[in-house]
Amino acid sequence: MKTAKLIAxxxxxxxxxxxxxxxxRLSTTxxxxxxxxxxxxxxxxxxxxxxxxxxxSVGTGKALELAKNGDVDVTLVHARxxxxxxxxxxxxxxRRDVMYNDFVIAGPVSDPAGIKGSKExxxxxxxxxxxxxxxxxxxxxxxxDVMEKSYWKMAGTLPAGSRYLxxxxxxxxxxxxxxxxQAYTLTDRxxxxxxxxxxxxxxxxxxxxxxxxPYGIITVNPARHPGVNARGxxxxxxxxxxxEGQQRIASFRPAGQQLFFPSAEPN
Numbered sequence: 308m309k310t311a312k313l314i315a316x317x318x319x320x321x322x323x324x325x326x327x328x329x330x331x332r333l334s335t336t337x338x339x340x341x342x343x344x345x346x347x348x349x350x351x352x353x354x355x356x357x358x359x360x361x362x363x364s365v366g367t368g369k370a371l372e373l374a375k376n377g378d379v380d381v382t383l384v385h386a387r388x389x390x391x392x393x394x395x396x397x398x399x400x401x402r403r404d405v406m407y408n409d410f411v412i413a414g415p416v417s418d419p420a421g422i423k424g425s426k427e428x429x430x431x432x433x434x435x436x437x438x439x440x441x442x443x444x445x446x447x448x449x450x451x452d453v454m455e456k457s458y459w460k461m462a463g464t465l466p467a468g469s470r471y472l473x474x475x476x477x478x479x480x481x482x483x484x485x486x487x488x489q490a491y492t493l494t495d496r497x498x499x500x501x502x503x504x505x506x507x508x509x510x511x512x513x514x515x516x517x518x519x520x521p522y523g524i525i526t527v528n529p530a531r532h533p534g535v536n537a538r539g540x541x542x543x544x545x546x547x548x549x550x551e552g553q554q555r556i557a558s559f560r561p562a563g564q565q566l567f568f569p570s571a572e573p574n
Contacts, residue, residue, distance in 0.1 A: 331539035340364035342497035366449025377532030381540035386450035412512035414491035441490035446473030
């Protein structure tokens with residue numbers, strides 16, 4: 308009896324260590340968290356794989372930095388050039404396409420720049436700059452911030468002075484700020500949809516092919532960081548790009564609207 312109790316006590320003491328050893332650390336963008344997508348996806352994966360996923364939701368730049376330092380095991384982001392460089396520099400392996408959504412410009416219903424209905428993002432930004440309207444930038448090296456900066460570079464202009472505000476904040480906070488200041492901002496459609504009722508902002512520009520927004524998943528290179536949970540990362544990568552994972556992405560439809568579209572190559 309004493310032996311049985313001892314074994315049970317040891318098992319109980321060790322169980323937190325076992326759970327911790329099985330945990331998978333995922334860095335990802337605020338859009339996947341704020342939209343509710345991860346809350347929809349991860350429980351299905353955790354139930355199937357028996358692996359608990361610990362999520363760190365930040366901008367893409369920070370998500371890749373965490374992966375580069377070996378502070379996470381796998382990363383799910385949306386900045387293809389940065390993703391390719393991350394792999395080419397030896398920090399990541401096995402990058403795979405997962406899904407896509409799109410960017411939109413959101414702004415006040417009053418639309419002071421008169422850009423509502425435009426399908427050309429660069430022309431719309433030029434008009435924002437020319438009309439004296441305000442624009443809020445993420446300013447946080449996220450995938451959205453990188454894309455926004457590329458559009459302004461193509462536009463060859465910026466709103467003057469304090470009419471261009473660099474917030475250094477996540478997407479949800481920037482949408483809230485844009486609503487308070489009656490300003491425009493670039494956002495992914497998924498996060499906009501989550502914050503639409505709260506902010507009252509309207510989509511004023513959408514549909515430009517330049518606003519396509521693909522997401523990829525990358526395993527941190529275990530050769531560079533031997534302590535990473537490469538096995539768990541592979542399990543998540545295989546699942547999220549499988550027919551089951553892809554179907555679950557497609558079935559994420561808050562208020563009946565599909566926000567992410569699967570794009571993985573068939574396994």
